[in-house]
Amino acid sequence: MGGYSELESRFRRIAIFGEVQTVLHWDASTMMPETAAGPRGDQLAELKLLRHRLLSDPDIGRLLDDAEAENLTDWQAANLRQMRREYRFETALDDRLVEDLSKACSACEHAWRGARAGSDFKSVAPLLDDVLDLTRESAAAYAAAFDLAPYDALLEAYAPGMRAARIDPIFDDYAAFLPGFLEKVLTRQEAEGGKPIAPRAADPVHQKALIDRLAVAVGFNEKGGRIDVSAHPFSTGYPGDQRITVTFDPADPTNAVMAVLHECGHAAYEAGLPKEWARQPVGASLGMVVHESQSLSIEMQASRSDAFLTWLAGQAREVLGDDPAFDVENFKRYQQWVEPGFIRVTADEVTYPAHVILRTRLERALLSGDLVVADLPGAWNEGMKTLLGIDVPDDRRGCLQDIHWYDGAIGYFPTYSLGAMLAAQLAEAAHADLPEIPEFLGRGEFSPLMRWLGGAIHSKGSYLSADALIEGATGRPLDASAFKRHLTTRYLKEN
Amino acid sequence: MGGYSELESRFRRIAIFGEVQTVLHWDASTMMPETAAGPRGDQLAELKLLRHRLLSDPDIGRLLDDAEAENLTDWQAANLRQMRREYRFETALDDRLVEDLSKACSACEHAWRGARAGSDFKSVAPLLDDVLDLTRESAAAYAAAFDLAPYDALLEAYAPGMRAARIDPIFDDYAAFLPGFLEKVLTRQEAEGGKPIAPRAADPVHQKALIDRLAVAVGFNEKGGRIDVSAHPFSTGYPGDQRITVTFDPADPTNAVMAVLHECGHAAYEAGLPKEWARQPVGASLGMVVHESQSLSIEMQASRSDAFLTWLAGQAREVLGDDPAFDVENFKRYQQWVEPGFIRVTADEVTYPAHVILRTRLERALLSGDLVVADLPGAWNEGMKTLLGIDVPDDRRGCLQDIHWYDGAIGYFPTYSLGAMLAAQLAEAAHADLPEIPEFLGRGEFSPLMRWLGGAIHSKGSYLSADALIEGATGRPLDASAFKRHLTTRYLKEN
Structure with a gap:
């Protein structure tokens, strides 16, 4: 052989x-x-x-x-x-470093759970210091193996081909755009009557019925997968066995709906990978930026579009019963509501990148040693003030909210917003190729969009570099421009 | 090291x-x-x-x-x-034989599914012949490795220490006992008014509620295990993670109850194995005779006792609602009903050994070549006539009913009835040591019985030979005498 x-x-x-x-x-x-x-x-x-x-x-x-x-x-x-x-x-990495890092991450992650609950950063700070020391060591080893700068070597693990020098102009562009844009959106929302009505609480059984309908609409094959309940929604599996999970929020049934649409986007990517290259590295997905672009193509680009929300409001009413929150205009405003907040995972798509930009800046400073762990809470709170104009009340809602760093994941955060930007860039290209996409979404039909994503992204596996994949699908390198245009259209109704 | x-x-x-x-x-x-x-x-x-x-x-x-x-x-x-x-x-076994046997069993088992559905023995006969040829070859290899006769070498895999020469007198004893005993039981049943009333159909949700109650009673720890639904009930897992499954029979809610009690007996054995020897061969269970004795100690010895059935009838009424089938005398007669039939898996405990004795005789004859595959249906039907006095109407209800041989499992069948006999022998010893067991069972409490089984069986793992384990627990080698006494007491009310 x-x-x-x-x-x-x-x-x-x-x-x-x-x-x-x-x-x-x-x-x-x-x-x-x-x-x-x-x-x-x-x-x-x-x-x-x-x-x-x-x-x-x-x-x-x-x-x-x-x-x-x-x-x-x-x-x-x-x-x-x-x-x-x-x-x-x-x-x-040598075996000693792998083991030390694994132990340090376990200990730190464990301490983080208590520290977050008690909003007690000091109790976890020395353990985070250990994690960072060992991460510096492993970043140096990866840097040597891949001939990259240390932070770029960590990025490479999550986003093949992505470099800090590529991220900086994109994030700087968005950081400059955000304050003025946000102010206009907030003003407009107020002018339109302020906060929309929230949906009434719904039994998980009814939430599940609505979710099953949507999963079918988005092409999730129930004979080739499952939908179950877990503490946090996720998507996993391999060809022939796609499993997604959902967390039912008793207070708001549409949270689980949007979470499932997000996970279905991830699952569709995995299900659409080239079958003839299954179980080979080239047949696998191309890192977290592309993966997140697929979940956000479904959840944010398609499912929060006016056309789809109009259809979804009707579906929600059919399954969950009559509710003034499902009046179409109210429902659209509810699903597209923008409001600066402290928590990344519940942020709207306009303010979400601010959370990511802050974390990206801080993790680079932590890795390089420019920022010491003891100064992290102050730097965090200052950043939130600058980027979103809000005062963080405590570390639980500040630098303790996310597991990533405490579990050793440095270099992961940028992929969320790069994925959001790629999703917008893909949507522009898809709509240019198939102008009927919104009309189909207005009937709850994802098939033309899924076909396009399948051809442009899913079927390529890891055959191309990320840059080549993105340029092939959209005609140019990744930047923030499509995302800014998308937000301007959706939130200011300007073209 | x-x-x-x-x-x-x-x-x-x-x-x-x-x-x-x-x-x-x-x-x-x-x-x-x-x-x-x-x-x-x-x-x-x-x-x-x-x-x-x-x-x-x-x-x-x-x-x-x-x-x-x-x-x-x-x-x-x-x-x-x-x-x-x-x-x-x-x-x-050499690699070639392992692979050939595995392929032959897969092909035969697959063909068997169709053959059983169509009651078409001829279509699977040549494949069974292949399986038997390769099983003879592997039996010879095991026989050489363990210095045993071929059938004993196959038995050894399922029932360590068990030999055909030990089984013969036990099964012959029971075969001689059965006809006269069965006639008395059937006469007595008729004299008492014939067939009892069957329970009404029940929704799986209510069946599950009853099962959960019983699982708790029998000591199944829901924090350390799960109960789910599958096509056939089974028990699996390892310390810390015991999983049992149930099949809901919509027509009779007590079938699932008895099946779960059976599986809880298996699970209790696994959960009670010596923790200090977990993941070591000596810490594992001691083969299928002992395993089946544990499931039948719970299902047959304890759960079909008059005392427990009296309590269970009340529980069934509480959870499933009023039903004349749950009148105590009717319920006991229903759960202890004896009736010769064609199918092993639904047989009562009196006639069950006849099914096993027949299979044991036939598989030994098939292995030795004394019986050719083409003659199997005839030999089967003749045996059923002799042992139970019934005429098998077709091979679907005859020699095609069980998967075992078609999947290459020769030497497994005897363990079912040896397990039933061991369960009776253990029950005698347990009741002698702890005369309060029936009184506790009458309150739905298995704890004294479980404690006894834990000390005598579970905690020993594979430390002792099967013979030493049985003699240590019951004071004598395994035979059919306790089982015959048990049946005489239960079904003829004689002591």
């Missing part, structure tokens, strides 16, 4: 064990009884170790080199490139 | 991957969407291969030999013995 062919067989095996991890994680979040947390941790640790052994096997390095000399198709060559990327990530 | 210590570490890892297989099997039977069957098959195949590689590693043979020379505690020595047993099973 040639080197390349042997690699395909080995990566297939690694992918199969990855599927097993996926099932165990899903089960842990949805089904597993509480006393099983210990054994499940051991199971996942053994699978992680197995993956490491399979992927860092010295044979792989030799096979990768041998395969370079073979006569490969374009897709095989792209697959080989992705294999080398995975091998580099897996072998960049 | 010494050989023994290294072995403990390796078997721990093997056990953890076994837990992973358990979760995947459970998920496949309860949660998995249909389109995931293909990927799930690949995942299980990879895990099976991984187990084989870990367990058949030549190092293991050397470590086992090294460890023999070490100074071990009694439990460590027993653990080493069980390790060697697993190693022998795993290495007895």
Whole structure:
């Protein structure tokens, strides 16, 4: 067997064990009884170790080199490139660092849960310091392996090809745009009569009935997947087995609806990956920016459009019963309401990037050492004042709100807003190609949009670089311009 | 690290991957969407291969030999013995035979589904022949590895220590007892007014409510387990995570109740295994005879006792509403009704062993070649006539009813009835030690019984041989005498 062919067989095996991890994680979040947390941790640790052994096997390095000399198709060559990327990530850190980092993250994440509940940053600060020290060390190792700057090397893990130098102008552009735009939106909202009426509480059984309808509309195949309940919504799975979860908010039934539409966007990406490259690195999704662009294409671009919300209001009324909140104009204003707040996960799409821009600036400063951990709460609160004009009342609603840093995820935050911007850029291109998309959405039909996303994004897997994928789909590199145009149209009704 | 210590570490890892297989099997039977069957098959195949590689590693043979020379505690020595047993099973067959057998069983089991539906034995006969040929080959290989006769070597996999020569007198004893006893029971039933009233149909939601009550009564810990729905009830899991499933029979709500009590008996055994030996071979359950004795101790010995049925009738009435079927005398007669029938899985405890005795005789004859596959239906029908006096109308209700042989499980059937007999023998010993057991059962309380079973059986894991375990718990080797006494008391009210 040639080197390349042997690699395909080995990566297939690694992918199969990855599927097993996926099932165990899903089960842990949805089904597993509480006393099983210990054994499940051991199971996942053994699978992680197995993956490491399979992927860092010295044979792989030799096979990768041998395969370079073979006569490969374009897709095989792209697959080989992705294999080398995975091998580099897996072998960049020595075992001691992997173990130290894993332990430091566990300890810090555990302490963070208590610190957030008590709004007590000091209690977790020394543990965050440990995480940052070890993250600096691992960033240096990845930087050496990939020939990148340390923060870029961390970014690379979540957003292949993304660099700080690419993010800066995009985020600076948006930060400059936001204050004036936000003021206009808020003024306009007030002029239109202030806060819309919120929907009445609804039983989870009725919420589930509405969600099932929407999942079908968006193409979620119930024979090839499941929808369950978990503490936080997520999407997971692999071809043939897509599982999404939902959290029912008894107070507002439309929260679960929008969350499911978001997760269906993620699931559609995974389901649309090239089947002939299943279980190979080139057949996998292309990082978190593209993934988030797919969930936001459905949730934000399509599902909060005037056309779709008009249809959705009728569906909500049919399933949940009559409610003045479902009057179309009120429902649109409710789903498109903009209001600066402290919490990222509940932010509207206008203010969301401010949360991300702040975190991106702060995590870069923390990593470089320009910002010390003790000064984080002050820097956070100052940033929120500057970006959104609000005074953070406590660290629980400030720098303690997100798990990411405390669990060692540095370089992840930018992907949320880059994904939102990419979703807007994709929507412009999709609508230019298929002007009938809004009309279909007005009937609750996602099929033309899904077909377009399938062709432009899903079916490409990791064959292209992110830049090439985005330019191929939209005709230009990623920037904030489409997103700003989208917001101006939606929130100021200007074209 | 010494050989023994290294072995403990390796078997721990093997056990953890076994837990992973358990979760995947459970998920496949309860949660998995249909389109995931293909990927799930690949995942299980990879895990099976991984187990084989870990367990058949030549190092293991050397470590086992090294460890023999070490100074071990009694439990460590027993653990080493069980390790060697697993190693022998795993290495007895060459890779070609394992693969051929696996393929033959898959093909035959698949064909059997169609054959059973159409009552068409001829269509599956050649495939069963293939399975039998390969099973003969594997029985010969196991026989050589364990120095046993071929059928005994197959038995050994399901019932460690059990031999055909031990089974013969027990089953012959019961076969001689059955005709006269059965006639008396049937006469008595008629004299008492014939068939009791069956319970009314009940909604699965109400059935579940009743089941949850019973699961709590029998000590099933809902924080450490789950109860779900599947096509056939089963029990699975490992310490910290016990999962049982139930099938709701809309026509009779008490079927699911008895099935759950059965599965809770299996689950209690697993939950009560020695925690300090978790994930080691000596900490595992001791084969299917003992396992079935635990489920039948709960379902048949305890739950169909007059005392418990009196309490259960009241519970059923509380949860399912008033129903003349729940009048105590009627309910007891209904749950203790005896009637010869064609189907093993729905048989009462008096006639059940006849089904098993027939299968045991036939599978030995098939394995030895004394019976050819073409003659199986005739031999089956003749046996049913002799043992139960009934005429089998078609092969669907005859030799096609059970999956076992068609899936390559030869040597499994005897464990059902040996388990029933052991359960009766254990009940006698438990009641002698704790005469208050029936009184507690009359209040729906299983705790004294469970404590006794925990001390005598569960906590021993695989420390003892089956013979030593049974003699330790009951004072004598396994035979049919306690079972016959139990039936005489229950069904003829004679002591």
